[in-house]
Amino acid sequence: MNKRYRRTIIAGNWKMNMLASGIKPFTEELIPLVPDFHKWCETVVCVPFPLLPEALRVFKSYRIRVGAQNMSQFESGAYTGEVSSAQLMDIGVGYVIIGHSERRELYGETDMTVNKKVHAALNGSLCPIICVGETLVQREAGVTNNLVATQLKSALYGVQVDKPHRAVIAYEPIWAIGTGKTATPDDAQQVCREIRAVIRSLYGAHAARVIPVLYGGSMNEKNAPDLLAQQDIDGGLIGGASLKPASFAAIINAANPF
Numbered sequence: 001m002n003k004r005y006r007r008t009i010i011a012g013n014w015k016m017n018m019l020a021s022g023i024k025p026f027t028e029e030l031i032p033l034v035p036d037f038h039k040w041c042e043t044v045v046c047v048p049f050p051l052l053p054e055a056l057r058v059f060k061s062y063r064i065r066v067g068a069q070n071m072s073q074f075e076s077g078a079y080t081g082e083v084s085s086a087q088l089m090d091i092g093v094g095y096v097i098i099g100h101s102e103r104r105e106l107y108g109e110t111d112m113t114v115n116k117k118v119h120a121a122l123n124g125s126l127c128p129i130i131c132v133g134e135t136l137v138q139r140e141a142g143v144t145n146n147l148v149a150t151q152l153k154s155a156l157y158g159v160q161v162d163k164p165h166r167a168v169i170a171y172e173p174i175w176a177i178g179t180g181k182t183a184t185p186d187d188a189q190q191v192c193r194e195i196r197a198v199i200r201s202l203y204g205a206h207a208a209r210v211i212p213v214l215y216g217g218s219m220n221e222k223n224a225p226d227l228l229a230q231q232d233i234d235g236g237l238i239g240g241a242s243l244k245p246a247s248f249a250a251i252i253n254a255a256n257p258f
């Protein structure tokens with residue numbers, strides 16, 4: 001499977017960190033370290049809702065794409081505290097993380113809510129970054145591939161054949177998120193290859209060739225080159241290291257194939 005058919009995506013997930021006033025200094029430190037990054041990858045930063053307008057304003061001149069970290073499964077209405085896909089699109093947000101393990105674990109998101117959110121994102125013009133991944137217990141029990149396949153099939157349930165091409169899949173082993181533990185490049189590659197096989201079984205060879213599969217889980221400047229060199233890993237979803245301009249820049253540069 002040839003990587004050149006797929007876009008490389010390096011996506012930061014700032015979680016509940018940073019203030020609007022920090023975005024410009026962050027960007028001014030990052031940009032000189034990643035000259036011409038848009039030649040080899042799409043860089044996205046997923047920020048908390050209140051930071052979206054400032055991120056859109058600052059990142060625009062540098063061609064950094066802006067993402068949200070969550071959105072409602074509903075179109076509009078009496079859902080206090082929620083944000084809809086239309087509201088994200090209205091201000092120019094391009095990406096949205098869906099089904100991050102922290103949302104599943106801490107806020108009770110299920111495969112079913114993830115599926116509804118994926119539909120809501122794809123019915124509009126958002127690119128959903130759909131997160132799947134296993135716990136340590138599940139890995140040790142040897143059920144990783146089955147579990148990830150089930151999560152992915154559930155997330156895409158009912159998505160028509162012409163629709164999934166805007167989706168991005170992020171394989172994020174839960175035991176590796178924010179822990180400093182990383183999947184070995186071989187293990188990560190093996191699951192990402194399985195993810196691509198699931199996409200192929202659902203949507204055919206073309207979809208499997210073009211849909212990017214990212215790895216996430218304590219990716220940093222040291223492990224990024226080996227992870228990003230894997231055949232079925234098309235980029236990263238990066239938490240902690242995306243808050244540090246030098247580390248994030250090193251990861252973006254590690255994705256440069258030239």
Ligand code: PEP
Nearest residue numbers: 177178216217218239240
């Ligand atoms: C994440 O939040 O998706 C993530 C991968 O975090 P970290 O890089 O900090 O493990």
